Amino acid sequence: MTALAVAFEPASLASSRKEVRAQGVTGEELDAILSRVGVGDTDAFSALYDRVSPVVFGLVMRVVRDRTIAEEVAQEVMVEVWRNAPRYESSKGSPLAWIGTIAHRRAVDRVRSEEASRRRTEKVASETQPTPFDSVSETVIDLQEQEQVRIGLAALNPSQRQAIELAYYGSLTYREVAENLGVPLGTIKTRIRDGLLKLAEALGAES
Amino acid sequence: MNESVHDLAGAYALDALDDLERAAFERHLAECDSCTSEVEAMKQAVIAATAPVPPPPGLKARVMDDISRTSQTPAKRGGLPRWIPIAVAAVVAIVLAVGGLLGSTQRQIRQVLAAPDVISVPLQVTEAGSRQLEGVKVAFSPEIGRAVLVVERLEPVAADRAYEAWIIPPGADPIPGGVFVPSAEGPHQFLIDGEVNTGVVVAVTEEEAAGAPAPAGEVLVAGQV
Numbered sequence: 001m002t003a004l005a006v007a008f009e010p011a012s013l014a015s016s017r018k019e020v021r022a023q024g025v026t027g028e029e030l031d032a033i034l035s036r037v038g039v040g041d042t043d044a045f046s047a048l049y050d051r052v053s054p055v056v057f058g059l060v061m062r063v064v065r066d067r068t069i070a071e072e073v074a075q076e077v078m079v080e081v082w083r084n085a086p087r088y089e090s091s092k093g094s095p096l097a098w099i100g101t102i103a104h105r106r107a108v109d110r111v112r113s114e115e116a117s118r119r120r121t122e123k124v125a126s127e128t129q130p131t132p133f134d135s136v137s138e139t140v141i142d143l144q145e146q147e148q149v150r151i152g153l154a155a156l157n158p159s160q161r162q163a164i165e166l167a168y169y170g171s172l173t174y175r176e177v178a179e180n181l182g183v184p185l186g187t188i189k190t191r192i193r194d195g196l197l198k199l200a201e202a203l204g205a206e207s
Numbered sequence: 208m209n210e211s212v213h214d215l216a217g218a219y220a221l222d223a224l225d226d227l228e229r230a231a232f233e234r235h236l237a238e239c240d241s242c243t244s245e246v247e248a249m250k251q252a253v254i255a256a257t258a259p260v261p262p263p264p265g266l267k268a269r270v271m272d273d274i275s276r277t278s279q280t281p282a283k284r285g286g287l288p289r290w291i292p293i294a295v296a297a298v299v300a301i302v303l304a305v306g307g308l309l310g311s312t313q314r315q316i317r318q319v320l321a322a323p324d325v326i327s328v329p330l331q332v333t334e335a336g337s338r339q340l341e342g343v344k345v346a347f348s349p350e351i352g353r354a355v356l357v358v359e360r361l362e363p364v365a366a367d368r369a370y371e372a373w374i375i376p377p378g379a380d381p382i383p384g385g386v387f388v389p390s391a392e393g394p395h396q397f398l399i400d401g402e403v404n405t406g407v408v409v410a411v412t413e414e415e416a417a418g419a420p421a422p423a424g425e426v427l428v429a430g431q432v
Contacts, residue, residue, distance in 0.1 A: 035321060038321075039314060046271065053262050053266070054261050055257065057261070057262035057266075058259040059257045061260055062257060071266060075270055079270060079277055082279065087280060087282055093247045094251060097251050101250060105222050164221065167218065167223035168253055171222075173218075173223050174218040175225070189215060192221065193214055197245070197248075199249075199253070199256060200252035
Protein backbone atom coordinates (compact mmCIF):
# COMPACT_ATOMS: atom_id res chain seq x y z
CA MET A 1 0.00 0.00 0.00
CA THR A 2 1.23 3.44 -0.66
CA ALA A 3 0.92 6.53 1.44
CA LEU A 4 1.01 10.10 0.39
CA ALA A 5 1.72 13.11 2.51
CA VAL A 6 2.26 16.71 1.71
CA ALA A 7 3.90 19.02 4.17
CA PHE A 8 4.30 22.60 3.12
CA GLU A 9 6.49 25.20 4.66
CA PRO A 10 4.06 26.79 7.09
CA ALA A 11 1.69 29.20 5.39
CA SER A 12 4.38 30.28 3.00
CA LEU A 13 2.92 30.31 -0.46
CA ALA A 14 5.63 32.58 -1.79
CA SER A 15 8.15 29.77 -1.81
CA SER A 16 7.80 27.35 -4.63
CA ARG A 17 9.90 24.55 -3.18
CA LYS A 18 7.57 22.43 -1.14
CA GLU A 19 8.40 19.22 0.58
CA VAL A 20 6.37 16.34 -0.65
CA ARG A 21 6.62 12.85 0.63
CA ALA A 22 5.40 9.85 -1.25
CA GLN A 23 6.16 6.50 0.35
CA GLY A 24 8.68 8.21 2.57
CA VAL A 25 10.54 9.74 -0.36
CA THR A 26 11.17 13.45 -0.05
CA GLY A 27 10.47 15.96 -2.77
CA GLU A 28 14.20 16.29 -3.34
CA GLU A 29 14.50 12.57 -3.84
CA LEU A 30 11.64 12.52 -6.31
CA ASP A 31 13.37 15.39 -8.04
CA ALA A 32 16.60 13.44 -8.32
CA ILE A 33 14.76 10.36 -9.58
CA LEU A 34 12.93 12.43 -12.16
CA SER A 35 16.13 14.06 -13.43
CA ARG A 36 17.63 10.65 -13.94
CA VAL A 37 14.51 9.68 -15.86
CA GLY A 38 15.16 12.80 -17.93
CA VAL A 39 18.45 11.39 -19.15
CA GLY A 40 16.87 8.09 -20.11
CA ASP A 41 17.44 6.03 -16.98
CA THR A 42 14.81 3.29 -17.08
CA ASP A 43 15.65 1.98 -13.61
CA ALA A 44 14.90 5.43 -12.27
CA PHE A 45 11.65 5.39 -14.19
CA SER A 46 10.74 2.08 -12.64
CA ALA A 47 11.34 3.59 -9.20
CA LEU A 48 9.33 6.64 -10.16
CA TYR A 49 6.49 4.45 -11.34
CA ASP A 50 6.42 2.59 -8.03
CA ARG A 51 6.15 5.84 -6.12
CA VAL A 52 3.73 7.88 -8.19
CA SER A 53 1.51 5.46 -10.09
CA PRO A 54 -0.94 5.08 -7.17
CA VAL A 55 -1.40 8.84 -7.04
CA VAL A 56 -1.84 8.94 -10.81
CA PHE A 57 -4.25 6.03 -10.85
CA GLY A 58 -6.24 7.33 -7.90
CA LEU A 59 -6.64 10.72 -9.50
CA VAL A 60 -7.53 9.39 -12.92
CA MET A 61 -10.06 6.98 -11.42
CA ARG A 62 -11.79 9.83 -9.60
CA VAL A 63 -12.08 11.82 -12.80
CA VAL A 64 -13.01 9.20 -15.39
CA ARG A 65 -14.96 6.96 -13.01
CA ASP A 66 -14.40 3.88 -15.10
CA ARG A 67 -11.72 1.40 -14.22
CA THR A 68 -10.96 0.27 -17.76
CA ILE A 69 -10.67 3.78 -19.06
CA ALA A 70 -8.66 4.76 -15.99
CA GLU A 71 -6.12 2.03 -16.74
CA GLU A 72 -5.70 3.25 -20.29
CA VAL A 73 -5.36 6.87 -19.27
CA ALA A 74 -2.94 6.04 -16.44
CA GLN A 75 -0.79 4.13 -18.91
CA GLU A 76 -0.76 7.11 -21.27
CA VAL A 77 0.10 9.43 -18.39
CA MET A 78 3.12 7.40 -17.30
CA VAL A 79 4.39 7.20 -20.87
CA GLU A 80 3.99 10.93 -21.22
CA VAL A 81 5.92 11.44 -17.98
CA TRP A 82 8.72 9.36 -19.51
CA ARG A 83 8.59 11.22 -22.81
CA ASN A 84 8.63 14.69 -21.29
CA ALA A 85 10.90 14.08 -18.30
CA PRO A 86 13.82 15.87 -20.00
CA ARG A 87 11.63 18.98 -20.01
CA TYR A 88 10.84 18.89 -16.30
CA GLU A 89 12.48 21.78 -14.50
CA SER A 90 12.54 21.62 -10.74
CA SER A 91 12.71 25.39 -10.51
CA LYS A 92 9.25 25.50 -12.01
CA GLY A 93 7.55 23.28 -9.46
CA SER A 94 7.49 19.98 -7.62
CA PRO A 95 7.60 16.62 -9.38
CA LEU A 96 4.21 15.54 -8.02
CA ALA A 97 2.50 18.74 -9.14
CA TRP A 98 4.04 18.29 -12.60
CA ILE A 99 2.99 14.67 -12.83
CA GLY A 100 -0.41 15.42 -11.30
CA THR A 101 -1.02 18.07 -13.92
CA ILE A 102 -0.26 15.64 -16.72
CA ALA A 103 -2.56 13.08 -15.14
CA HIS A 104 -5.41 15.45 -14.46
CA ARG A 105 -5.33 17.04 -17.89
CA ARG A 106 -5.29 13.72 -19.68
CA ALA A 107 -8.14 12.45 -17.57
CA VAL A 108 -10.19 15.57 -18.18
CA ASP A 109 -9.46 15.48 -21.91
CA ARG A 110 -10.64 11.91 -21.99
CA VAL A 111 -13.89 12.70 -20.23
CA ARG A 112 -14.54 15.78 -22.33
CA SER A 113 -13.97 13.92 -25.54
CA GLU A 114 -16.40 11.25 -24.50
CA GLU A 115 -19.33 13.37 -23.56
CA ALA A 116 -21.02 16.49 -24.87
CA SER A 117 -20.85 19.41 -22.49
CA ARG A 118 -24.57 19.60 -21.84
CA ARG A 119 -24.91 15.90 -21.20
CA ARG A 120 -21.93 16.07 -18.89
CA THR A 121 -23.35 18.96 -16.90
CA GLU A 122 -26.63 17.16 -16.45
CA LYS A 123 -24.94 13.93 -15.50
CA VAL A 124 -22.71 15.53 -12.92
CA ALA A 125 -25.61 17.50 -11.47
CA SER A 126 -27.55 14.33 -10.90
CA GLU A 127 -24.55 12.58 -9.43
CA THR A 128 -23.47 15.33 -7.11
CA GLN A 129 -24.01 14.39 -3.53
CA PRO A 130 -22.62 16.20 -0.56
CA THR A 131 -19.76 13.74 -0.42
CA PRO A 132 -16.65 14.60 1.55
CA PHE A 133 -13.91 16.12 -0.53
CA ASP A 134 -12.16 12.82 -0.69
CA SER A 135 -12.65 9.37 0.64
CA VAL A 136 -9.54 8.81 2.67
CA SER A 137 -8.98 5.15 3.23
CA GLU A 138 -7.33 4.29 6.51
CA THR A 139 -5.41 1.44 4.97
CA VAL A 140 -3.85 3.78 2.46
CA ILE A 141 -2.91 6.84 4.44
CA ASP A 142 -1.34 6.72 7.83
CA LEU A 143 -2.74 8.51 10.83
CA GLN A 144 -0.67 11.66 10.77
CA GLU A 145 -1.33 12.28 7.13
CA GLN A 146 -4.97 11.49 7.55
CA GLU A 147 -5.13 14.12 10.24
CA GLN A 148 -3.55 16.65 7.94
CA VAL A 149 -5.99 15.92 5.17
CA ARG A 150 -8.88 16.10 7.64
CA ILE A 151 -7.69 19.49 8.81
CA GLY A 152 -7.69 20.53 5.21
CA LEU A 153 -11.21 19.26 4.71
CA ALA A 154 -12.44 20.88 7.89
CA ALA A 155 -11.05 24.17 6.73
CA LEU A 156 -13.28 24.20 3.70
CA ASN A 157 -16.88 25.14 3.89
CA PRO A 158 -19.29 22.90 1.95
CA SER A 159 -19.73 25.33 -0.92
CA GLN A 160 -15.97 25.62 -1.40
CA ARG A 161 -15.59 21.90 -1.26
CA GLN A 162 -18.38 21.35 -3.72
CA ALA A 163 -17.05 23.90 -6.21
CA ILE A 164 -13.60 22.36 -6.08
CA GLU A 165 -14.92 18.85 -6.38
CA LEU A 166 -17.07 19.67 -9.39
CA ALA A 167 -14.26 21.51 -11.12
CA TYR A 168 -11.47 19.07 -10.34
CA TYR A 169 -13.02 15.62 -10.25
CA GLY A 170 -16.08 16.54 -12.28
CA SER A 171 -13.93 17.97 -15.08
CA LEU A 172 -16.18 20.96 -15.50
CA THR A 173 -14.86 24.40 -16.35
CA TYR A 174 -15.58 26.95 -13.67
CA ARG A 175 -18.17 28.51 -15.96
CA GLU A 176 -19.93 25.16 -16.20
CA VAL A 177 -19.78 24.81 -12.43
CA ALA A 178 -21.39 28.23 -12.07
CA GLU A 179 -24.07 27.32 -14.57
CA ASN A 180 -24.60 23.94 -12.96
CA LEU A 181 -25.10 25.47 -9.52
CA GLY A 182 -26.90 28.59 -10.69
CA VAL A 183 -24.31 30.76 -8.99
CA PRO A 184 -22.49 33.86 -10.35
CA LEU A 185 -19.10 33.39 -12.00
CA GLY A 186 -17.30 35.60 -9.54
CA THR A 187 -18.66 33.59 -6.63
CA ILE A 188 -17.40 30.33 -8.09
CA LYS A 189 -13.97 31.77 -8.81
CA THR A 190 -13.73 32.97 -5.24
CA ARG A 191 -14.96 29.71 -3.73
CA ILE A 192 -12.43 27.73 -5.73
CA ARG A 193 -9.54 30.03 -5.04
CA ASP A 194 -10.27 30.57 -1.35
CA GLY A 195 -10.94 26.89 -0.84
CA LEU A 196 -7.68 25.87 -2.45
CA LEU A 197 -5.69 28.46 -0.53
CA LYS A 198 -7.21 27.23 2.69
CA LEU A 199 -6.50 23.63 1.76
CA ALA A 200 -2.91 24.43 0.87
CA GLU A 201 -2.37 26.29 4.09
CA ALA A 202 -4.07 23.66 6.21
CA LEU A 203 -1.93 20.92 4.71
CA GLY A 204 1.13 23.03 5.36
CA ALA A 205 0.44 23.61 9.01
CA GLU A 206 2.92 21.97 11.35
CA SER A 207 1.20 19.65 13.80
CA MET B 208 -5.53 42.90 -16.83
CA ASN B 209 -6.36 43.67 -13.22
CA GLU B 210 -7.49 42.09 -9.97
CA SER B 211 -9.84 39.68 -11.69
CA VAL B 212 -7.06 37.81 -13.47
CA HIS B 213 -5.51 36.63 -10.21
CA ASP B 214 -8.88 35.22 -9.20
CA LEU B 215 -8.52 32.65 -11.92
CA ALA B 216 -5.50 31.05 -10.27
CA GLY B 217 -7.65 28.45 -8.53
CA ALA B 218 -9.61 27.51 -11.61
CA TYR B 219 -6.38 27.28 -13.56
CA ALA B 220 -4.81 25.00 -10.97
CA LEU B 221 -7.81 22.69 -11.35
CA ASP B 222 -7.68 22.76 -15.17
CA ALA B 223 -11.10 24.36 -15.07
CA LEU B 224 -10.54 27.10 -17.63
CA ASP B 225 -11.55 26.89 -21.25
CA ASP B 226 -8.78 26.97 -23.85
CA LEU B 227 -8.86 30.72 -24.43
CA GLU B 228 -8.84 31.58 -20.76
CA ARG B 229 -6.11 29.06 -20.10
CA ALA B 230 -3.87 30.54 -22.78
CA ALA B 231 -4.49 34.04 -21.44
CA PHE B 232 -3.79 32.96 -17.88
CA GLU B 233 -0.58 31.23 -18.88
CA ARG B 234 0.59 34.50 -20.42
CA HIS B 235 -0.27 36.17 -17.13
CA LEU B 236 1.65 33.52 -15.16
CA ALA B 237 4.78 34.29 -17.12
CA GLU B 238 4.86 37.66 -15.42
CA CYS B 239 3.19 37.06 -12.07
CA ASP B 240 5.31 35.38 -9.42
CA SER B 241 2.61 35.33 -6.79
CA CYS B 242 0.13 33.58 -9.05
CA THR B 243 2.84 31.13 -10.05
CA SER B 244 3.53 30.11 -6.46
CA GLU B 245 -0.17 30.09 -5.67
CA VAL B 246 -0.92 27.75 -8.53
CA GLU B 247 1.93 25.46 -7.49
CA ALA B 248 0.70 25.31 -3.89
CA MET B 249 -2.86 24.66 -5.02
CA LYS B 250 -1.83 21.85 -7.33
CA GLN B 251 0.12 20.19 -4.56
CA ALA B 252 -2.81 20.60 -2.17
CA VAL B 253 -5.31 19.02 -4.45
CA ILE B 254 -3.01 16.15 -5.36
CA ALA B 255 -2.41 15.53 -1.68
CA ALA B 256 -6.12 15.45 -1.02
CA THR B 257 -6.64 12.75 -3.63
CA ALA B 258 -6.47 9.25 -2.24
CA PRO B 259 -3.90 7.08 -4.01
CA VAL B 260 -5.22 3.83 -5.43
CA PRO B 261 -2.85 0.96 -6.26
CA PRO B 262 -2.99 0.42 -9.99
CA PRO B 263 -3.67 -3.02 -11.48
CA PRO B 264 -0.51 -5.17 -11.33
CA GLY B 265 -0.31 -5.65 -15.10
CA LEU B 266 -0.07 -1.93 -15.74
CA LYS B 267 3.58 -1.55 -14.90
CA ALA B 268 4.70 -4.15 -17.41
CA ARG B 269 2.67 -2.47 -20.13
CA VAL B 270 4.14 0.91 -19.26
CA MET B 271 7.74 -0.35 -19.13
CA ASP B 272 7.18 -2.00 -22.49
CA ASP B 273 5.77 1.20 -23.99
CA ILE B 274 8.64 3.35 -22.81
CA SER B 275 11.19 1.00 -24.28
CA ARG B 276 9.77 2.03 -27.62
CA THR B 277 9.22 5.70 -26.81
CA SER B 278 11.83 8.38 -27.31
CA GLN B 279 12.09 11.34 -24.99
CA THR B 280 11.57 14.89 -26.12
CA PRO B 281 14.79 16.87 -25.78
CA ALA B 282 14.98 19.57 -23.14
CA LYS B 283 14.04 23.00 -24.42
CA ARG B 284 17.60 24.23 -24.88
CA GLY B 285 18.41 21.02 -26.67
CA GLY B 286 16.62 19.72 -29.68
CA LEU B 287 19.19 19.29 -32.40
CA PRO B 288 22.62 19.49 -30.81
CA ARG B 289 24.09 22.89 -31.35
CA TRP B 290 27.25 21.19 -32.44
CA ILE B 291 26.82 18.59 -35.12
CA PRO B 292 29.84 16.40 -35.74
CA ILE B 293 30.48 16.74 -39.45
CA ALA B 294 32.69 14.54 -41.59
CA VAL B 295 31.42 15.11 -45.13
CA ALA B 296 28.18 16.54 -46.46
CA ALA B 297 26.68 13.16 -47.33
CA VAL B 298 27.31 11.81 -43.86
CA VAL B 299 25.77 14.94 -42.38
CA ALA B 300 22.58 14.33 -44.33
CA ILE B 301 22.40 10.76 -43.08
CA VAL B 302 23.07 11.77 -39.51
CA LEU B 303 20.31 14.36 -39.56
CA ALA B 304 17.87 11.97 -41.18
CA VAL B 305 18.51 9.20 -38.70
CA GLY B 306 17.92 11.49 -35.76
CA GLY B 307 18.59 8.75 -33.27
CA LEU B 308 22.30 9.39 -33.36
CA LEU B 309 21.69 13.03 -32.58
CA GLY B 310 19.40 11.98 -29.78
CA SER B 311 22.03 9.82 -28.19
CA THR B 312 24.69 12.52 -28.43
CA GLN B 313 22.33 14.95 -26.78
CA ARG B 314 21.59 12.40 -24.10
CA GLN B 315 25.29 11.93 -23.42
CA ILE B 316 25.77 15.66 -23.19
CA ARG B 317 23.03 15.87 -20.61
CA GLN B 318 24.44 12.95 -18.70
CA VAL B 319 27.76 14.70 -18.36
CA LEU B 320 26.19 18.01 -17.43
CA ALA B 321 23.96 16.36 -14.86
CA ALA B 322 26.64 14.09 -13.38
CA PRO B 323 27.06 14.52 -9.62
CA ASP B 324 30.83 14.94 -9.97
CA VAL B 325 30.78 17.32 -12.91
CA ILE B 326 33.32 20.15 -12.74
CA SER B 327 33.54 23.20 -14.92
CA VAL B 328 37.01 24.09 -16.18
CA PRO B 329 37.54 27.36 -18.03
CA LEU B 330 39.90 27.08 -20.98
CA GLN B 331 42.36 29.76 -22.04
CA VAL B 332 41.63 31.38 -25.37
CA THR B 333 44.85 32.29 -27.21
CA GLU B 334 45.29 35.55 -29.06
CA ALA B 335 44.63 33.77 -32.33
CA GLY B 336 41.57 32.18 -30.83
CA SER B 337 40.13 35.36 -29.35
CA ARG B 338 38.87 36.47 -32.75
CA GLN B 339 36.78 33.35 -33.05
CA LEU B 340 35.87 32.03 -29.63
CA GLU B 341 34.78 33.48 -26.34
CA GLY B 342 33.72 32.05 -23.00
CA VAL B 343 35.03 28.51 -23.43
CA LYS B 344 34.64 25.95 -20.66
CA VAL B 345 34.79 22.23 -20.35
CA ALA B 346 32.15 20.45 -18.29
CA PHE B 347 33.98 17.33 -17.18
CA SER B 348 32.80 14.26 -15.30
CA PRO B 349 35.78 12.20 -14.10
CA GLU B 350 33.50 9.29 -13.30
CA ILE B 351 31.88 9.08 -16.69
CA GLY B 352 35.18 9.96 -18.35
CA ARG B 353 33.56 12.31 -20.85
CA ALA B 354 33.57 16.05 -21.29
CA VAL B 355 31.42 18.65 -22.98
CA LEU B 356 32.90 21.75 -24.55
CA VAL B 357 30.71 24.75 -23.78
CA VAL B 358 31.31 27.87 -25.84
CA GLU B 359 29.46 31.14 -25.43
CA ARG B 360 30.44 32.72 -28.66
CA LEU B 361 31.75 30.97 -31.70
CA GLU B 362 32.40 32.55 -35.06
CA PRO B 363 31.33 30.65 -38.16
CA VAL B 364 34.03 29.22 -40.39
CA ALA B 365 34.28 28.84 -44.14
CA ALA B 366 32.32 25.98 -45.72
CA ASP B 367 35.43 23.85 -46.17
CA ARG B 368 36.68 24.37 -42.63
CA ALA B 369 35.69 23.24 -39.16
CA TYR B 370 36.82 23.47 -35.56
CA GLU B 371 38.41 20.37 -34.13
CA ALA B 372 38.79 19.37 -30.50
CA TRP B 373 41.88 17.56 -29.20
CA ILE B 374 42.55 15.44 -26.16
CA ILE B 375 46.21 15.60 -25.16
CA PRO B 376 47.19 13.17 -22.41
CA PRO B 377 50.35 14.14 -20.48
CA GLY B 378 53.40 13.50 -22.59
CA ALA B 379 51.40 12.05 -25.46
CA ASP B 380 50.35 13.14 -28.95
CA PRO B 381 47.04 14.93 -29.43
CA ILE B 382 44.09 12.62 -30.04
CA PRO B 383 41.29 13.87 -32.30
CA GLY B 384 38.21 14.69 -30.22
CA GLY B 385 35.67 15.45 -32.94
CA VAL B 386 34.97 18.25 -35.42
CA PHE B 387 32.23 20.84 -35.12
CA VAL B 388 30.86 24.04 -36.56
CA PRO B 389 28.54 26.54 -34.93
CA SER B 390 24.82 26.34 -35.56
CA ALA B 391 22.71 29.48 -35.46
CA GLU B 392 22.44 30.22 -31.76
CA GLY B 393 24.69 29.85 -28.77
CA PRO B 394 25.64 28.99 -26.19
CA HIS B 395 27.08 25.92 -27.86
CA GLN B 396 27.61 22.51 -26.34
CA PHE B 397 29.78 19.91 -27.96
CA LEU B 398 30.42 16.41 -26.71
CA ILE B 399 34.14 15.74 -26.93
CA ASP B 400 34.49 12.50 -28.80
CA GLY B 401 36.70 10.23 -26.71
CA GLU B 402 37.68 9.51 -23.17
CA VAL B 403 38.71 12.46 -21.07
CA ASN B 404 40.58 11.90 -17.83
CA THR B 405 41.90 14.20 -15.14
CA GLY B 406 45.16 15.81 -16.19
CA VAL B 407 44.64 15.80 -19.96
CA VAL B 408 44.77 18.99 -21.91
CA VAL B 409 41.79 19.86 -24.07
CA ALA B 410 42.49 22.08 -27.07
CA VAL B 411 40.69 23.44 -30.11
CA THR B 412 42.13 24.28 -33.53
CA GLU B 413 40.64 25.11 -36.86
CA GLU B 414 41.14 22.50 -39.54
CA GLU B 415 39.64 21.45 -42.83
CA ALA B 416 36.04 20.28 -42.71
CA ALA B 417 36.74 16.57 -42.46
CA GLY B 418 39.11 17.10 -39.57
CA ALA B 419 42.80 16.30 -39.34
CA PRO B 420 44.50 13.33 -37.66
CA ALA B 421 46.99 15.71 -36.06
CA PRO B 422 46.65 19.44 -35.43
CA ALA B 423 47.71 21.55 -38.36
CA GLY B 424 46.01 24.82 -37.47
CA GLU B 425 46.98 27.17 -34.69
CA VAL B 426 45.79 26.41 -31.19
CA LEU B 427 42.80 28.59 -30.46
CA VAL B 428 41.90 27.36 -27.01
CA ALA B 429 43.63 25.10 -24.48
CA GLY B 430 43.40 24.09 -20.86
CA GLN B 431 44.04 21.26 -18.49
CA VAL B 432 41.16 19.44 -16.79
